[in-house]
Amino acid sequence: MTRLIFLGPPGAGKGTQAQTLAEHLNIPHISTGEILRQAMKEQTHLGIKAQAYVDSGELVPDQLVEDLVQERLSQPDAKNGWILDGFPRKVTQAAFLEKLLEAIHQGGERVVNLDAPDEIVIARLLARGRKDDTEEVIRRRLEVYRAETAPLIDYYGDRKKLLTVNGNQSQEDVTGELQKVIAS
Ligand code: AMP
Numbered sequence: 001m002t003r004l005i006f007l008g009p010p011g012a013g014k015g016t017q018a019q020t021l022a023e024h025l026n027i028p029h030i031s032t033g034e035i036l037r038q039a040m041k042e043q044t045h046l047g048i049k050a051q052a053y054v055d056s057g058e059l060v061p062d063q064l065v066e067d068l069v070q071e072r073l074s075q076p077d078a079k080n081g082w083i084l085d086g087f088p089r090k091v092t093q094a095a096f097l098e099k100l101l102e103a104i105h106q107g108g109e110r111v112v113n114l115d116a117p118d119e120i121v122i123a124r125l126l127a128r129g130r131k132d133d134t135e136e137v138i139r140r141r142l143e144v145y146r147a148e149t150a151p152l153i154d155y156y157g158d159r160k161k162l163l164t165v166n167g168n169q170s171q172e173d174v175t176g177e178l179q180k181v182i183a184s
Helices: 014-025 032-041 045-056 062-073 076-080 091-103 118-128 135-149 151-158 171-183
Strands: 002-007 029-031 081-085 110-115 162-166
Touching (some): 002 014, 014 029, 014 081, 014 171, 029 032, 029 062, 032 045, 032 081, 062 091, 076 081, 091 151, 110 151, 110 171, 135 151, 162 171
Parallel strands (some): 029 081
16 A cells, blocks of 8 residues: 655656556546646636636645545545645645644555756756746745645654655666665
8 A cells, every 4th residue: 555745846756656556556646737727727726716826836725635535535546646746845744744644544644755867957947938937936935845745854864754756867777776765
């Protein structure tokens, strides 16, 4: 049973690696950013509420992402494991997740910290060219990452759940290191 949380700065390759690994393990890849972008595209209630935050690189309010994660982890396919990508993104969300997993009997999760230096992630994000990948919004997302999300490295380190993978290498090498680390 594999339950993994992917941590790391925007542009570290979390999405690509999480997707590859999820396919390999045949478990759902749950990306809160993807779910929000889809909701924005469809202009659902959730999408309309999230739009201004996502477009400016701010975090959407906890309640919105917590509700969607709770709903998604309650789906039948999440019983066989999952990879969470982009959630939790702050300590309050991590505390919420801890309680949720206990309540739905889905413990034993581990956390992969996919690390890469700023100049690498900025270059990758600029090359990607998503709507929220303008220079100004990228800068804001990195600030938000440092202030809100990076503290989760210690949070999960203290709980002995943290695994670290060097994101500053080729996609194939990251995949290889990742598979080694989670098998250990
Ligand atoms: P991502 O695709 O993970 O880079 O997420 C894109 C954007 O979605 C972020 O910049 C946030 O605005 C929003 N978002 C995704 N996940 C979360 C989360 N766990 N908490 C708050 N906002 C989120």
